[in-house]
Structures are given as structure tokens and as C-alpha cells.
Amino acid sequence: MNTDHHHTHACTCGCNNPIVEILKHKLFSKEHIEKLTAHLPKSKPVAASPKAILYSGGTIRPMINGQADIVESIGIAHGTVVACGTYKKVKEAMDAKYKDNYQHIVLDKAHTLIPGMFEPHVHTVFSGMMASWVDVGPFEGQDLKKVYTKEWISATLSSALETSSDTVLLATGLDPALIQPQSGKNFSQIDNVFLDNVSKDKPIIIMSASGHTIYANSVALRQIYNKQQGEPAMHDYSSADDYIAKTHGLLEEEAMMMPAVNTFEEAIASKSLNIVANMDAFFRQANSRGVTSMYDALINQMYIPYLEKYLGARQLSVRLGGALYCETLDAAKALTPYRQPSHYLDLYYGHVKIVSDGSNQGLTGYQSEPYSVILEKDHPCGIFNFSDTETYQTLVDKVILEKGWPIMIHANGNQAITDTIAAFRKALAKYKGPELRNRIEHCSLLEQNSIDEMEKWKISPSFLIGHVGYWGDVFEKVIFEGQHLPENNAPKVFSLDRCSSAAKKLRISLHSDHTVTPLGPLRMMEQSITRVMEANENKWPLNVLNTEEQLSNEQALKAVTYDAAWQCYADSWAGSLEEGKFADFVILEKDPVTMARKDCSMNMRNIKVLETWLGGVKVYAHS
Known part of the structure; x- marks a missing residue:
């Protein structure tokens, strides 16, 4: 399989995250897992007792056979559905097994009961890993930010720098495609020059929304080159200045990201403790x-x-x-x-x-x-x-x-x-x-x-x-x-x-x-x-x-x-x-x-x- 790709833009997709692959021996070593989970209890807490309830009123859509038909009532007990259908049928079923031991709840007229919804494609562990990084993504809740511009990204990073005592600022969620105003230039203009205007002194590392691209300022690039020079990934560069000039602070896919992640692995591992x-x-x-x-x-x-x-x-x-x-x-x-x-x-x-x-x-x-x-x-x-x-x-x-x-x-x-x-x-x-x-x-x-x-x-x-x-x-x-x-x-x-x-x-x-x-x-x-x-x-x-x-x-x-x-x-x-x-x-x-x-x-x-x-x-x- 060929994974040695070099691009000058971001790849936004949560399905494969080179940062995890690069740091797997660090983040998921036996010793680090012990650190991540040290405060967890040794066993599950006692589970709450399931309720026995008959629901009626409102709108009840059980989605039986995938149909959104409405039923009058539904009864539950011991964590499962007892019966579903007419109020008479459900009450008879509940009375037969749980008479005088269940609650009857009448839903308000507008309220609607449906099956719990199913998310068929998420990334739980990666979501937990990245949530402690500074968020420079385009979303406010479930909506696009009204203002998602280069200026907003710069201001957000600057504000985080003022309150951070970390040796490197780690940020995530950057999405060039959604930067306003819309332009093909947005894919290349978030570079080391842009980030140098945020800070020339403290390293800045930004992960794209996908985890497939790192954006770095010049001080970060210089640290990367100085620490990783001699490694195979750095053979195309004759000096730190050459590295900066050729990459422009856009490090794509695992081959280019690896030197950056290895350089700042302690800071990244520290953030994962949450x-x-x-x-x-x-x-x-x-x-x-x-x-x-x-x-x-x-x-x-x-x-x-x-x-x-x-x-x-x-x-x-x-x-x-x-x-x-x-x-x-x-x-x-x-x-x-x-x-x-x-x-x-x-x-x-x-x-x-x-x-x-x-x-x-x-x-x-x-x-x-x-x-x-x-x-x-x-x-x-x-x-x-x-x-x-x-x-x-x-x-x-x-x-x-x-x-x-x-x-x-x-x-x-x-x-x-x-x-x-x-x-x-x-x-x-x-x-x-x-x-x-x-x-x-x-x-x-x-x-x-x-x-x-x-x-x-x-x-x-x-x-x-x-x-x-x-x-x-x-x-x-x-x-x-x-x-x-x-x-x-x-x-x-x-x-x-x-x-x-x-x-x-x-x-x-x-x-x-x-x-x-x-x-x-x-x-x-x-x-x-x-x-x-x-x-x-x-x-x-x-x-x-x-x-x-x-x-x-x-x-x-x-x-x-x-x-x-x-x-x-x-x-x-x-x-x-x-x-x-x-x-x-x-x-x-x-x-x-x-x-x-x-x-x-x-x-x-x-x-x-x-x-x-x-x-x-x-x-x-x-x-």
C-alpha cells in the first residue's frame, strides 16, 4: 500500500489519522495507558435499576419495520420493550406481568417518543484525544460560525497564547475549505508566514480537522529540523531555512508529519491525559x-x-x-x-x-x-x-x-x-x-x-x-x-x-x-x-x-x-x-x-x- 503522499493542502476526513499511527507506541503503550486510566475505578459502578413504565399520549413512533407509524402506547420493563401498540393491548401486557408495579406517564400533546438515534460512523478515541487542543474549527455547536476568517483564526490563536503556559501551542479543527470568503487560495494561505504573525517565539502546531495535515510556524519548523536532522524524512532539506522555505509550514500525511509529531511528542502525550x-x-x-x-x-x-x-x-x-x-x-x-x-x-x-x-x-x-x-x-x-x-x-x-x-x-x-x-x-x-x-x-x-x-x-x-x-x-x-x-x-x-x-x-x-x-x-x-x-x-x-x-x-x-x-x-x-x-x-x-x-x-x-x-x-x- 502506498501511503507516501505529498500534498500542499488539507485532507479533511476523520477515517484515518496519521497522528495516531505516528504516536501509537507513545500514546497507547502499556505505561501510558496506565497513566490515562490511573484514576478510573477498578470495576464498573452498580448499574441503575431499569424503570417499568407505560407511556401513552403525545406522539409515539416506534419505527417497527422501519415505518414511522404512530401507536397509542408503549410499555417497558427490565430494560426492554414489553409491548407496543394500542393502549388496551399495552396495558393488558403490563398488567399481566407488572400490575401495580409500573408507572403510567401521559406525554404532553406535542411531545414525541422515538427510538434512540444511531450514529453509524464516529471516531470516539480520536475525539477524546483532540478535545483538549485549542479549537480553531468552523463550527459553533451544530452551526457554521457566522465569522470564520483568517482574522478569526489568528485572534483565537493569539488569545490562547496569552493564557497558555505550555511550551508549544497545540490547536485543531482547521478547515481551509470553509474559511470566508470562499476562495481556492485558502488552501495554501494558512502557512508559516500567517502563523509567524501570531507568534515568532512560541511554536504553534495546528492539526487540520482530519488529522491529515499539520500547520506550523517558523519557530516550530526550526525546532523540528534541528531535532530531526539526519532522519530519512529530512534528507531533502539542507538546513532549517531550506526546510522552512520548501514546506511553507504545511506538513501533509504521515511522512511529512512524523518529524513534527516526534519533536513535540511529550506535549502531545501530555494533552492526551484528559x-x-x-x-x-x-x-x-x-x-x-x-x-x-x-x-x-x-x-x-x-x-x-x-x-x-x-x-x-x-x-x-x-x-x-x-x-x-x-x-x-x-x-x-x-x-x-x-x-x-x-x-x-x-x-x-x-x-x-x-x-x-x-x-x-x-x-x-x-x-x-x-x-x-x-x-x-x-x-x-x-x-x-x-x-x-x-x-x-x-x-x-x-x-x-x-x-x-x-x-x-x-x-x-x-x-x-x-x-x-x-x-x-x-x-x-x-x-x-x-x-x-x-x-x-x-x-x-x-x-x-x-x-x-x-x-x-x-x-x-x-x-x-x-x-x-x-x-x-x-x-x-x-x-x-x-x-x-x-x-x-x-x-x-x-x-x-x-x-x-x-x-x-x-x-x-x-x-x-x-x-x-x-x-x-x-x-x-x-x-x-x-x-x-x-x-x-x-x-x-x-x-x-x-x-x-x-x-x-x-x-x-x-x-x-x-x-x-x-x-x-x-x-x-x-x-x-x-x-x-x-x-x-x-x-x-x-x-x-x-x-x-x-x-x-x-x-x-x-x-x-x-x-x-x-x-x-x-x-x-x-x-
Whole structure:
């Protein structure tokens, strides 16, 4: 596999983080894990007792069989659903088993009870690692910042410098694609000269939102060169001044990032000591936004000892599954034969994860034609993460045909998606085992013939719908400006997150890829229903990207509950409130299904989550 890429721009994608790979022996050594978890209790606290409750009134949508139909009542006890349907039926079932020992709650007229929502693609450990760094990202809550400019980034860094006693300022979340005003120049203008204007004395290291690019000021670059000179990564540079002049403070991918990370590894490791508290806060935020289940889209083997200690000391307020990261043939050979998850564990594994390319907003998603913004000649069409399609095919074959694992493959660019479907097709044509729930992650630029192929081979997409809501405008006006689809000559951006076309033939889900976009299933529903491009600098009238791909409210709710659970092999216990499944549910202030499309934009995301329940235990209440 070829991972030695050199770009002059950011790659925004949470699916593979070179910083973790570079520091794995430091951050996840046995000794450091002991430091990270030293204050944790040696065993889980006693679990709260599940409630026995009959709910009626309001609006109750249990999503049975993926349908958003309303029922009169639902009863829960011992952490599971007892009955669901008419009030008479549910009361009889509750009386038969729990007479005089259950509570009857009548929901307010506008309140709505739905299954706990399912986040099918996040990065829990990486989120915990980076949360202590200074945030220079483009988001305020779930919204784009009203002001996200170079001046704001500079001021935020300057303010952090005034209060920091650290030897190096560590910041994260930088996204050149969303810097205002929109311009292709934004991809190269955050450089050492820009950062020198913030500080010429204290080193500054900024991680892009993806973890694929480091931005450094000159004093940091000088320290890096002086400490790492003689190492292979520095052989192209004759002096510190030469290093500064040639890199401009933009250090991309593992080969260029490694010297910087190694130079400042003590500071980085020190910041990671807050990972437990950060992950606790991450799960609390998930509950506050209606999430009861998560699927970590990239679990490195090095994460597992840490996660086992963390989970051994916590009663999680979400259910957690994940995909095992596999980037080499050796890693595939080391896999155990696949066994589909049959019952819930605190951490279960349902897929293998492969990353085929970068991101479109970072100009590294692998395209069939060059980007409209071209900053270098080496990779004008983006990056394919393998040396050739044969190497890619060999890895996919090994995972599916020899080990029997389903795969979720990160693919953003249209060429990456084409090559990924081809790899699946060739492997699945030979596969003789039980049906697999293979997925394409992000699946950003999706053409109709690709949807037809995915239907044939039963491959489902999980859409990073924030691509439309947050980046749609910059895709249209800058990154893919003037480009068109071969199938109908429509603008290329019309193929972005084709939710409606895919949902006609496939089961789909919506995800945040946190930390790339904020947690928030209601926000993801909203963006799939409206397809409003929120970075539009002319805010009125609303700028909508391809109305033909808008989901209905019911389809959007299905995508963040029933189908997301199915994609993640959790449908036997989550995703709907059927008899015998976990009593994981959310009570909302309003019904998202009845909200008119014209009223959804910037509003559905702000529907209050009043309560979140996990296994019949309340884990969040709005104050």
C-alpha cells in the first residue's frame, strides 16, 4: 500500500489519522495507558435499576419495520420493550406481568417518543484525544460560525497564547475549505508566514480537522529540523531555512508529519491525559442530542487495550460497536474468521474498515478528472491510497473471501467509488458465505450507474450529509466549479450525497464522522430533508442543492434509527422499539416527522431532546 503522499493542502476526513499511527507506541503503550486510566475505578459502578413504565399520549413512533407509524402506547420493563401498540393491548401486557408495579406517564400533546438515534460512523478515541487542543474549527455547536476568517483564526490563536503556559501551542479543527470568503487560495494561505504573525517565539502546531495535515510556524519548523536532522524524512532539506522555505509550514500525511509529531511528542502525550474526561463529555453530548448507539468507524488494534480499561470502569450511556481498521495484507491475515454479532456486548465488532482515498473538501478525494482548484501537479485528481487497483483488490479479497468479514470502505471521490464497487463486485462474485452488510462510507459523489451496481451487489451507503449542508456551496462555487456529470451534463455537485436516489433501491444511513462534523442526528435529518447549503454567503433565498435528492421526513428518521442499526449489525437489539428489544428511546419536544420542509432549515436541529433513555434508565434530561 502506498501511503507516501505529498500534498500542499488539507485532507479533511476523520477515517484515518496519521497522528495516531505516528504516536501509537507513545500514546497507547502499556505505561501510558496506565497513566490515562490511573484514576478510573477498578470495576464498573452498580448499574441503575431499569424503570417499568407505560407511556401513552403525545406522539409515539416506534419505527417497527422501519415505518414511522404512530401507536397509542408503549410499555417497558427490565430494560426492554414489553409491548407496543394500542393502549388496551399495552396495558393488558403490563398488567399481566407488572400490575401495580409500573408507572403510567401521559406525554404532553406535542411531545414525541422515538427510538434512540444511531450514529453509524464516529471516531470516539480520536475525539477524546483532540478535545483538549485549542479549537480553531468552523463550527459553533451544530452551526457554521457566522465569522470564520483568517482574522478569526489568528485572534483565537493569539488569545490562547496569552493564557497558555505550555511550551508549544497545540490547536485543531482547521478547515481551509470553509474559511470566508470562499476562495481556492485558502488552501495554501494558512502557512508559516500567517502563523509567524501570531507568534515568532512560541511554536504553534495546528492539526487540520482530519488529522491529515499539520500547520506550523517558523519557530516550530526550526525546532523540528534541528531535532530531526539526519532522519530519512529530512534528507531533502539542507538546513532549517531550506526546510522552512520548501514546506511553507504545511506538513501533509504521515511522512511529512512524523518529524513534527516526534519533536513535540511529550506535549502531545501530555494533552492526551484528559482523554477519559473528554470521552465522558463526548458521550454526554451524544445523549443530549438523542444518540443512544454509536459505531466507531476505525478501531485500531492499539485502541483496544485502552477501550477495555475505559469500558471496564464505566456504565456507558450509549451502546458501542465498531469496525476493525485494516490497511495491509498482514493486518487482513491476522483477522479471525468472522462471526456476525448475535447479541449486544459493550464493544462489539461488525466490520473491517478500509480507507481508499481522502476527502473532497480537502482536494484528496480520488476523482476521474482534476479538481477545479489545482495547487500541485502531482495529484490533481486527488489521492488513491493504494499503489494500484490490483493491490486494493487483493486486500478486499482477503478480507471477504478468506476471512468472511463485511467491509465498510471509505470512498469520497467518484473514481474511488467506481474502483471500490469494482473491488466489491469481483470479490462478491466468488463469495459463497452468508449475506454481508457491506458499506461505502461517505459515498459522496455517487452516479446513477453506481447506485444500480450497489443494488445488484447489496452494498449500502452511509452519507456524511454535512457535505451538502456545510460544504455544498464551496463545492459548487470553488472545488468543482464548471464541472458536469457525463450522464446528463448536470453540475457535478448534483451527484453529492444522492440520498433519495439511493433510498429508492438501498438501505441508507446518515453520519457525522465526528470530529469532521458535529454530533446531531436531528441536524443530519434536517440537512437530508432540505439540502440547504448553509455556507451560502447570500443567505436569502435559501440555496438548495438538487431538490430531487431531498429525503422525506420519514425516510430521514428511518436513516438515523432503523437502517443505521441494520447497517451496524445492531438491529436485533436497537433501531426500533419492538417487543424484546432494548428500551432505548428519546422524548422530543416536537415531532420531526410532521415539520414542514419549508420550516426545517436551521430548526429541526434545535428541537429539544427532553429525555434520553438507555435500557429503561434515564441517561439525559433537558434542564
